[in-house]
Amino acid sequence: MYRLKALRRIVLISILVVLIFPFLVLVVWSFSQGWASNALLPSEFGLRGWRYLFSTQSAMLSSLRVSILISLVVTVLGLIICIPAGKALGSYSFTGKKVVEILVLAPIIIPTVAVGMGIQIVFIRYGLADTLLGVILVHLPIVLPYGIRIFASIYKALGTKWEEQAKTLKANGWQRFWFTTLPFLFPGMISAGVLMFNVSFSQYFLTYLIGGGKIITLPILLFPFVNSGDRVVASGLSLVFILTSLILMFAIEKIITDPEQKTNFYYL
Amino acid sequence: MPKIMLKNLTKTYKEETAIDNISMEIENRELMALVGHSGCGKTTMLRLISGLIHPDKGSIWIDGFDVTQTKAEKRDVVMVFQENLLFPHLTVAENIAFGLRMQRSPRKKRIEKTRELLDLMQLPDLEKRYPSQLSGGQQQRVALARALALEPKVLLLDEPLSNLDPKLRDDLRDLILKLHKEFRMTSILVTHDRDEAMMMADRIAVMYYGKLLQLDKPINIYNKPVSREVASLFGQCNFIPGSLNDGVFQTGGYRFTVPALKRGGRVEACVRSEHIKIVRPGNDRLIGVVTEKKFVGGQSILKVAVGSLIFVARGSNYFDLEIGNQVGLDIDWSQVSFNGF
Amino acid sequence: MVSRDSLKAYLYLSPALSVILIFFLGGFVLAFIQSLGYFPAIGQENLTVRYYGEVFRKPEFFRSLRYTFYIAIVSTTIATVIGTMLAYYLLRSSVKKSYISFLYKFPIAVPHLVAALMIVFILSQGGIVSRLFLKVGLISNTASFPAFFYTQNALGIILIYIWKEIPFVTFMVYTVMRNIHTKLGEAATNLKASPGQVLFHVILPLCMPSIISASAIVFAYSFGAFEVPYLLGATYPKTMPVWAYLNFISADLSARPIAMVINMIVSLVCAVIIFIYYLSTKKYFGKWS
Numbered sequence: 001m002y003r004l005k006a007l008r009r010i011v012l013i014s015i016l017v018v019l020i021f022p023f024l025v026l027v028v029w030s031f032s033q034g035w036a037s038n039a040l041l042p043s044e045f046g047l048r049g050w051r052y053l054f055s056t057q058s059a060m061l062s063s064l065r066v067s068i069l070i071s072l073v074v075t076v077l078g079l080i081i082c083i084p085a086g087k088a089l090g091s092y093s094f095t096g097k098k099v100v101e102i103l104v105l106a107p108i109i110i111p112t113v114a115v116g117m118g119i120q121i122v123f124i125r126y127g128l129a130d131t132l133l134g135v136i137l138v139h140l141p142i143v144l145p146y147g148i149r150i151f152a153s154i155y156k157a158l159g160t161k162w163e164e165q166a167k168t169l170k171a172n173g174w175q176r177f178w179f180t181t182l183p184f185l186f187p188g189m190i191s192a193g194v195l196m197f198n199v200s201f202s203q204y205f206l207t208y209l210i211g212g213g214k215i216i217t218l219p220i221l222l223f224p225f226v227n228s229g230d231r232v233v234a235s236g237l238s239l240v241f242i243l244t245s246l247i248l249m250f251a252i253e254k255i256i257t258d259p260e261q262k263t264n265f266y267y268l
Numbered sequence: 269m270p271k272i273m274l275k276n277l278t279k280t281y282k283e284e285t286a287i288d289n290i291s292m293e294i295e296n297r298e299l300m301a302l303v304g305h306s307g308c309g310k311t312t313m314l315r316l317i318s319g320l321i322h323p324d325k326g327s328i329w330i331d332g333f334d335v336t337q338t339k340a341e342k343r344d345v346v347m348v349f350q351e352n353l354l355f356p357h358l359t360v361a362e363n364i365a366f367g368l369r370m371q372r373s374p375r376k377k378r379i380e381k382t383r384e385l386l387d388l389m390q391l392p393d394l395e396k397r398y399p400s401q402l403s404g405g406q407q408q409r410v411a412l413a414r415a416l417a418l419e420p421k422v423l424l425l426d427e428p429l430s431n432l433d434p435k436l437r438d439d440l441r442d443l444i445l446k447l448h449k450e451f452r453m454t455s456i457l458v459t460h461d462r463d464e465a466m467m468m469a470d471r472i473a474v475m476y477y478g479k480l481l482q483l484d485k486p487i488n489i490y491n492k493p494v495s496r497e498v499a500s501l502f503g504q505c506n507f508i509p510g511s512l513n514d515g516v517f518q519t520g521g522y523r524f525t526v527p528a529l530k531r532g533g534r535v536e537a538c539v540r541s542e543h544i545k546i547v548r549p550g551n552d553r554l555i556g557v558v559t560e561k562k563f564v565g566g567q568s569i570l571k572v573a574v575g576s577l578i579f580v581a582r583g584s585n586y587f588d589l590e591i592g593n594q595v596g597l598d599i600d601w602s603q604v605s606f607n608g609f
Numbered sequence: 610m611v612s613r614d615s616l617k618a619y620l621y622l623s624p625a626l627s628v629i630l631i632f633f634l635g636g637f638v639l640a641f642i643q644s645l646g647y648f649p650a651i652g653q654e655n656l657t658v659r660y661y662g663e664v665f666r667k668p669e670f671f672r673s674l675r676y677t678f679y680i681a682i683v684s685t686t687i688a689t690v691i692g693t694m695l696a697y698y699l700l701r702s703s704v705k706k707s708y709i710s711f712l713y714k715f716p717i718a719v720p721h722l723v724a725a726l727m728i729v730f731i732l733s734q735g736g737i738v739s740r741l742f743l744k745v746g747l748i749s750n751t752a753s754f755p756a757f758f759y760t761q762n763a764l765g766i767i768l769i770y771i772w773k774e775i776p777f778v779t780f781m782v783y784t785v786m787r788n789i790h791t792k793l794g795e796a797a798t799n800l801k802a803s804p805g806q807v808l809f810h811v812i813l814p815l816c817m818p819s820i821i822s823a824s825a826i827v828f829a830y831s832f833g834a835f836e837v838p839y840l841l842g843a844t845y846p847k848t849m850p851v852w853a854y855l856n857f858i859s860a861d862l863s864a865r866p867i868a869m870v871i872n873m874i875v876s877l878v879c880a881v882i883i884f885i886y887y888l889s890t891k892k893y894f895g896k897w898s
Contacts (some may be wrong), residue, residue, distance in 0.1 A: 081625045084624065092614050111879060117634060122639060227841070341798050
């Protein structure tokens, strides 16, 4: 009994260390101002790094804006596309369904490097290269599988009973969607939305290849710092990156598990 | 010595008391039924006895040993769940032999036992099938076989028949009784079907919101319910308030001679539908008017209004009576039970 | 006669399918055509398979393929095993459940580049652990600290991958595991199974499909990843996606079809692996549901 408890303790502590230590490192670096190359801790702390990041020289704020813009557009478009697709896969059986199911998973199976390199030449030809639109269009297919999967399972679990009930109560298509389906989709929209935002937000290769270096998102900005460069700035940038993602994750966790929110959906 | 003793058991979930200080004894080789409305705590009781959950207060004794802290896998108690919970990834034979395998019983014994039980349950050719390929009735029998393979001293059954159609229910009910006797087990059956409880149990425990209302033989539960809740659980009951003194029951201007009882003062009589006979109106009888008539499976159910009281009577010869008829009620007071207020 | 349901379904699917077909599979098909030598910009319009032959004959090919496989297999195996163990641990630990079960999902939200950065800061020769060893006297200068990056053993890359992939596997497996544990796990306990027996005989077999699909996704990612191996991989060999990219941006335009051939091979490997994974789940599905 004792040994089991001790083992559990060790596991718990190692998990916490592995999760939290890297962030501590970033935090310490981002606030350091003088750090000898062999010293264990910085000799001086300060906001030099942060001030630089927030100035226009670093391009952090502009790339953050671009990143959020692209990812938000991709997410919203993604949701609009995934909900009907999920409905098709979750509520209907039709010829070719198996094939469609595999097609929809293609972006998870086939690596983006192949697709990016293949499509670049066409994008250049049609003037989509180096544009925001181009980047949005390549981000879109890779986020869809996540959303479709979530909505397909929601629709499947939902079944047709609510729709049928609403039909007998004389509700038309839109009304049925709005009042009987949407409330159930809401939690799915949030988790799918966050997943899709995350995938788009973290995307490097496609943004770089299609954006051509003209569209600068946070990953593009961060890329060179992994190998070399000012670690103070790199840490600050990473923290901004993480913080933005974190805020979103926390938001969903709150909304989905908030009991009051949940019951409200069913009162609609 | 009773087989199972429960002493002052209490179990609370969040803020609600699921089991409120219940004590009871279950005799060896007895078949006890736990009855009550949904949420009264019957399933919780089973889970406590099986060891899947532990009580907040009180103790559980089996065969004279305090097993309160013993884990489920170590207690000689096996439960059959309401949703049968057969392992979908194992064949019927593997499901049945599961418990024996967990106890590292030798292969030969497992095969023998499985075969025995399959025959007993009349499922001989289904060894290699998977649960998803069986009908509801077959699944329940496999679940039973799985439990019996361990030859438990105590068998717990959580509404085993509620998901089956009536015909299957009858067959399985007889089977359970037969197995209970053959295997000499002590069994506790949870059910919300009162007829089932009456038919099968040696004694019935009536539960109500976590409390034990009455524990007695079926006939006594029926004829001498200790409270309105118990009475209304079993059969149709007409409750008549009045006062009882020295063998005379007074209510609404009428006086009736009843067998002398110890209780006196204000009481409530529980008159069962079968104890009322509808007859011609006469002098010393309650006189009323028929207000409703229904026909159910060979019997007529009539509502008769006597002043402000409504009586519900049942019988097979009331077919000719119509709404509005004046009738008399002949009550067999020797069968009526009285409860104090 | 196409049924009304089919029409409706395809109508609902049309936005998703068009996006995927045009902007994703379209790119894939273009890569395929280009791998067959189609390159109008330099006047090549005939299709040929000679570039495939060229690639197979290159000495780098086999080494790159092996290196990529090595990284993918090692990181997938570790992530799957530890990820599943972590899911089981979460299942059985009651006290700290609320905050740990929220915290562990953390790395999933962190982009690979950031994860890479963090681990470089910790494990590189100028990193924290190295400085700690220096201070404590285990090494005399930071250059003697073992190299995790730019190495043949790809340890750094693997660690970066598993830092993210373990929580991912846990996430995908945990819900299923919990559902099974609650009902069927109880049934097994009631039938005298010890916790270890419940895990082995009931939980693991029934969780296998989820574990396998999580593992497949992780493998496909590790095999086809670009950013991390590009920045932190060995000088030679490069992983396949990195090798493809270097050919792609090469000034020598005849390297372009070579890049596409490598892309095709990478895609083929991923597709085949996923297919194998899919086949192995079939054994679990047929009779059970």
